[in-house]
Amino acid sequence: MIDFTVAIPTYNGSKRLPQLLEKLRSQTGTEHFSWAILVVDNNSTDNTKDVIRLAQAHWPKDSPALDYVFESKQGAAFARITAMERAESEWVSFLDDDVLPAADWLAQAYAFAQEHPDAGAYGGQIHANFEVEPPPNFSRIQSFLAIRERGPTPHRYDPNNLVLPPSAAWVISKRAWQDNVPLHPKLGGRTQDSMVQGDDYAPLLYMHRTNWEIWYNPDMHVFHQIPKSRLDRTYLTTLSRGCGLCICQLRMINAQIWQKPFLFTKLLLSNLRRVILHWIKYRHLIQTDLVAACEMEFFVGSFVSPFYYLKTSLLFRK
Structure with a gap:
């Protein structure tokens, strides 16, 4: 029985995935629970599949299982649905392929789940690693890039005012998801043709409707890698x-x-x-x-x- 799954939805992430997989393989404090990694290839056109197959071939036997699945329907929402269908654990975490977790991220995530059984979802601190210096006052819009630094105290989010954790680094209760989240999302997520957001908040709002709690855990730290292109005006x-x-x-x-x-x-x-x-x-x-x-x-x-x-x-x- 797997206790925890780390799902990685990715689109053309062949250059980013190796570093993330190494960070996951190097997680500490995980000896007392079992976990696995699931890469969900969201219709990539690069060599993402080859990168994962190569990683699997050289994956240490004493490391958690590394699995791969292909989802042809474009959009992160569909990749998450596939991850939820394939995951065998009660708790499923999601990491974007450009997010690097701290060494104890998984241990902190698992511990929080044990302490908060009524949580439908929770997220931690998402710090930014900028390739170039952002413009002045960037903190006013940093949430658009999934940056979250909400202080040292755990607290519940405020779904009624759309104050919620982004999916760049979340943990979800599979039961809360399966009981509440529609299989056919209206908001599919960013694609080459659309930048409309909200695909990550929608599942949390469906959970909130049946009183699942949405939490902030300050002990979970990840670092969002933000290249120069993400600060382009357009x-x-x-x-x-x-x-x-x-x-x-x-x-x-x-x-x-x-x-x-x-x-x-x-x-x-x-x-x-x-x-x-x-x-x-x-x-x-x-x-x-x-x-x-x-x-x-x-x-x-x-x-x-x-x-x-x-x-x-x-x-x-x-």
């Missing part, structure tokens, strides 16, 4: 708008049917106000200040999100 502004476009979809998950028209209108008006106020404050800086530009894109995306929700709902019914 990339960041597109990502920021994608973070906004999912807002209405997420808000509707736990809304009653009668509440949805009011919520739709509220989101339109409140986010239009945010757009106007932000433009008034930063209108002379938006073209030169990357942080202000990203915030504007997020507010615009949030304003448009009710219409994106309608479009997605209509397409999903077909």
Whole structure:
């Protein structure tokens, strides 16, 4: 019986995976529980499969099992569903292929699960390793890159206000997932054609609906590797708008049917106000200040999100 699975959804991660696998193979404090690694190849077009096969061929016999599965449907949400179907453990952690865990990350994750049996999910601290220095005031938008540093005290997240841990480094209860998360997600995750986010928050909101707890564990540390390209203006502004476009979809998950028209209108008006106020404050800086530009894109995306929700709902019914 496997106690814990580390799932790694990856798309064209052949250059990133070896370092992550080495970090996992070097985990400490895992002697008292059994665990395995599952790489979910999300329709990669590079040699990801060959990299994993080579790693398996040279994998030490005393290390945890290293398994590989291919998921052809593009989008991290579909890779997670596949991981949940294949995992044999009650607890399944997810690590992005550009996230490197501290040596005791897995031990801390397992210990937290034993202490919090009512947790449906939990995440820890995600620190940034920037290839180049980010612009001033980047902390205002760092959450768009899944950076989370919420202090030294464990606490529950606030799903009602969409304050949740990102999937870059999460742990999920398989039972909470199987009992609540739809097999056909409306938010599939980033692809080559879309930067719409929210695919990681949606499962947590479904769990929250049946009173599963979502926690922050400060003793779990990982380091998100952020290359120069992730600070490119076009990339960041597109990502920021994608973070906004999912807002209405997420808000509707736990809304009653009668509440949805009011919520739709509220989101339109409140986010239009945010757009106007932000433009008034930063209108002379938006073209030169990357942080202000990203915030504007997020507010615009949030304003448009009710219409994106309608479009997605209509397409999903077909």
